[in-house]
Amino acid sequence: MEKVATRDAYGKALVKLGEQMPQVVVLDADLSKSTKTHDFKKVFPERFINVGIAEQNLLGIAAGMAASGKIAFASTFAVFATGRAFEQIRNSIAYTELNVKIAATHAGLTVGEDGASHQAIVDMAVMRALPNMTVIVPADATETEKAVFAAAAHDGPVYLRLGRAPVPILFDDDYKFEIGKAVVLRDGKDVALLACGIMVNEAMKAAEELAREGISARVINVSTLKPIDKGTIIKAALETGALVTAEEHNIIGGLGSAVAEVIVENAPVPLERVGVRDTFGESGKPEELLEKYGLTVKDIREAAYKVIKRKKG
Amino acid sequence: MEQISNEKKLQEMARQIRRNIITMLAEAGSGHPGGSLSAVEILTTLYFQEMRVDPANPRWPERDRFVLGKGHAAPVLYATLAEKGFFSREELLTLRKINSRLxxxxxxxxxxxxxxxxxxxxxxxxxxxxxxxxxxxxxxDYRVYLLLGDGEIQEGQVWEAAMAAAHYKLDNLTAFLDHNGLQIDGPVQEVMSPEPVVDKFKAFGWHVEQIDGHSFAQITKALEIAKTIKGKPTMIIAETVKGKGVSFMENEAGWHGAAPKKDQAAQALEELA
Known part of the structure; x- marks a missing residue:
């Protein structure tokens, strides 16, 4: 399977977007070669702003440009965007509902060797908690490109969570992405595996293993974390009676929490959450980190068995 | 609305804006009089002499922009916008109340x-x-105006932004520093001195003007100079008096964030009659 990092897909999508929408501007904070905004810079240097290593100013300038009619894509690593500049996002972007698209790369453990200081594991939680914020976590390069265009068309702030490491391309060009719509990738009746980002592919593989073992697992790509697709989640809860969430994020506040909130209020069923168990990461190869911190196919498969057992019990 | 070019009329407008500030804060029962009163002449000059705005079309894309960095001085902005005709003077009395726009x-x-x-x-x-x-x-060709507090410039983001404005040669940006010398916990110099502010902004690549922030003639002149400076943003360091115009509020840090009681408001309005 061909592998492309979602940050690479982002860089290419920005160029296409820039060709179609003259009001698109791109801002970066000295990481344009890593976030891939330098693809846009090469084609549209007059619409690219490098603010240097100053993330608070990055988001603040993006807000001011959006207030002047621009669609501003602001990029840096997810840790710095949502951590260091959290309050700029809160007060200058979310509160104002300005057209700033925070496209943050290097999210999750798969940053790898740079270690815990650079691994964003609470970004989904804090962005999701902000009023007016839309949160999108694409699963592959195809979905990333579609999400970039959808974010630009959406009137208001968007947090787009992107990764560093190459991930398999799961979808072809016919794949339909819509903000707020979860996509059922595989049907099943015994359990539903809800995933986002790089964990979607892992969930698909887990479903295949489960199928060989006689268990029918539904796989749902919940790429919009907010507004979350309640309908698809409730339907899965009612029809399968057992849910597993999988995310490259702390189990507090991310996809698992969002799904739990939906089901406890609408269709209470057992839920198991696969994610980082409320701890910081460390340096290592992405695949080593995923294994050590419990984010593998095996972890999803085990969670499925556990939740099915709870259902029957 | 016609712009005002006559200094006497500007002074009358400034007095009315001060009266609005006192009245609305007394009605609200909370808010920030000190740093609102220190910036009255700056906002009066901007909105009634300098800026290209249209109260009938507040989102006009060609308008000049004003950003109140020191957002707690909202009363002076609202009082000025009401006088300019963006909304009614009566609405000022809804400041800080539930369901208000203010x-x-x-x-x-x-x-x-x-x-x-x-x-x-x-x-x-x-x-x-x-x-x-x-x-x-x-x-x-629109211009952007910014009003900063002298306590505000203790924020690191201020210096990130100052660096960027000079780097990108933003000669369409003019900032005022409301240099009233006081912040919540006391004199700015004692809490955390940002001095020398003139040298700092010069070192950050700005053209710097120093004026009496209560003199219409000096504010006007500095704004004229700012428009002639090419390739650099301009910082106008305005020496001001916190609480200006109300005797018992002047130079008192305690009036940073406390509203006048009824009798205090009455006295203030008498002084501003």
Missing amino acids: QGHPDMKKVPGVDMSTGSLGQGFSASVGMALAGKMDKK
């Missing part, structure tokens, strides 16, 4: 004429840089 700190989504929501210090500076950058990008 929030404790300015909300651009609610209030006609407010170009940026502020309140968290330092953030307005970056927004004004973004507005000026967008103007340059679009080859528009």
Whole structure:
């Protein structure tokens, strides 16, 4: 399977977007070669702003440009965007509902060797908690490109969570992405595996293993974390009676929490959450980190068995 | 609305704006008089002499922009916008009350004429840089004005934004530093001195003017000079008196964030009659 990092897909999508929408501007904070905004810079240097290593100013300038009619894509690593500049996002972007698209790369453990200081594991939680914020976590390069265009068309702030490491391309060009719509990738009746980002592919593989073992697992790509697709989640809860969430994020506040909130209020069923168990990461190869911190196919498969057992019990 | 060129009329307008500030704060029962009163002449000059705005079309793309970095001075902005005709003087009495458009700190989504929501210090500076950058990008001739507090410049983001404004040669950006010398906990010099501010902004690549921030003639002249400076943003360091115009509020840090009681408001309005 061909592998492309979602940050690479982002860089290419920005160029296409820039060709179609003259009001698109791109801002970066000295990481344009890593976030891939330098693809846009090469084609549209007059619409690219490098603010240097100053993330608070990055988001603040993006807000001011959006207030002047621009669609501003602001990029840096997810840790710095949502951590260091959290309050700029809160007060200058979310509160104002300005057209700033925070496209943050290097999210999750798969940053790898740079270690815990650079691994964003609470970004989904804090962005999701902000009023007016839309949160999108694409699963592959195809979905990333579609999400970039959808974010630009959406009137208001968007947090787009992107990764560093190459991930398999799961979808072809016919794949339909819509903000707020979860996509059922595989049907099943015994359990539903809800995933986002790089964990979607892992969930698909887990479903295949489960199928060989006689268990029918539904796989749902919940790429919009907010507004979350309640309908698809409730339907899965009612029809399968057992849910597993999988995310490259702390189990507090991310996809698992969002799904739990939906089901406890609408269709209470057992839920198991696969994610980082409320701890910081460390340096290592992405695949080593995923294994050590419990984010593998095996972890999803085990969670499925556990939740099915709870259902029957 | 006609711009005012006569100094006497500007003074009358400033007095009315001060009266509005006192009246609305007394009615609200909370808010920030000191730093509102220190900036009255600056806002009066900007809105009644300098800026190209249209109260009938507050989102006019060609308008000049104003960002109140020190968002807690919302009363002076609201009082000025009301006099300019963006909304009624009566609405000022809804300040800080439930269901009002006039929030404790300015909300651009609610209030006609407010170009940026502020309140968290330092953030307005970056927004004004973004507005000026967008103007340059679009080859528009609008100008962007920013009002900073001297306590506000203790925020690190201020210096990030100052660096960027000079780096991008934003000569369409003019900032005022309301140098009244006081912040909540006392004299700025004692809490955390940002001095020497003139040297600092010069070192950050700005053209710097120093004026008496209560002199219409000096504010006007500095704004004229700012328009002639090419390739650099201009910082106008305005020496001001916190609480200016109300004897018992002048130079008192305690009036940073306390509203006048009824009898105090009556005395203040008498002084401003």
